[in-house]
Amino acid sequence: MGEVNFMQEEDMQLETTRARFANVVKRHAQLTERLSSRDSDKMIFERLQKEFEAARASQTQEINLDGEQWNDGLLATIREQVHMEADRKATSGDTNSIPTSHFQERITYRIGSKVICCLEGTRIGILYETSFAGEPCELYHCVLESKSFLEKMTVLEHTIPFFLPIREVENDLLSSNAMRFIDHIGELLQAYVDRREQVRLIKELYGNQIGELYHSLPYHIIEFVLDDSDCKVTISLRYPDLVSILPTRVKVLAWPMHQFKKKHTSSAVLSRKENGEMSSQPIPSRLSYAEDALRTMSLPEAYAEIVLNLQQALKQISQLGSPS
Structure with a gap:
C-alpha cells in the first residue's frame, strides 16, 4: 500500500508540474502577441512602407540582378549614387529637382526577394519579401546610412522582429562585408517565416x-x-x-x-x-x-x-x- 501511495503521489506531482508549465506557455504566447503588435512598431512599418513605395514610384528604371551581378562593386555604385544625389541637392538647394545625369537616375535593384532603392538623403533602403509555399508573407524593411561614401554604413532603422539578431549581424558584417550583411538578414527573415508557417500549418491541419x-x-x-x-x-x-x-x-x-x-x-x-x-x-x-x-x-x-x-x-x- 505504501508503494501504491508513493506512486500516486508522484503522479500528482507530475500533473502539477505539467499544469504549471502549460500556464507558462500560455503567458508566453500572450506576451509574444503583445510584443508583436506594439503601436510604435506598426507606425514605423507604415511610415517606411509609404517611403519605399514613393521611392519605387519615382524610379526611372528597375533592374533585375541575377547571380554574380549582385556584388560589392554594385553596392559601392549604389552608395556613390545616394551620396552624389545628396551632395547635388545640398549644393543647389533644390530638394525636388529632376535628376539631370545618368548618375542621378533613380534606379531600383531587385535581387531575388530583395529590393534595394535609394531613399532621401544618404540612405539606402532594403525591402525584404518573404514567402511560404509560393505564397507571399510579410514585408520587412532595413534602412542603411553613412555620413560619407568612405565611412562605414550603419542600420538607421528597420522593421525586423526584435528577437532576430540584427545588431549582432551589423557588428559582425556591415563594416567589413555589407553585401553579406544584406543577404544574411534576408536569410534570417525567410528562415524565420518558414519555421513559423510550418508550425502554423500543423496547428491548422492537426x-x-x-x-x-x-x-x-x-x-x-x-x-x-x-x-x-x-x-x-x-x-x-x-x-x-x-x-x-x-x-x-x-x-x-x-x-x-x-x-x-x-x-x-x-x-x-x-x-x-x-x-x-x-x-x-x-x-x-x-x-x-x-x-x-x-x-x-x-x-x-x-x-x-x-x-x-x-x-x-x-x-x-x-x-x-x-x-x-
Missing part, C-alpha cells in the same frame, strides 16, 4: 491532435505533444542556427498508455527498486523513423508521415517488449 505546443520567439526551439489512443508522443526540435528550416537535434518519444503502461510501469518500478527508488512513470520508446522524417521533411510533411506509421511502430514496440 490542431485537434496536438497539445501543449511550445516554441521560442524565433521558432528555433519547438516542442509539442501528439495524443494517441495508445500513447502520448512528445516531439522536441532544435535548429542549429536561425537560418535553418530543418532541425538537426530531434527527439521523438512514445510514452506508453493503456496496454503499454502496465508492462513498462512494471519494468520501470523493478529497475528503480534496485537503486532504492520508486517511480510509476513508464519507460518511453524512441521513434527513430519519426526523427528521420523531421530531419529531412518540412514539419507538416513529417507530421503526416509520423501519424501514418505510428500504429505500426507502436505494434513493433509492443512485440519487442513482449516476453519470448
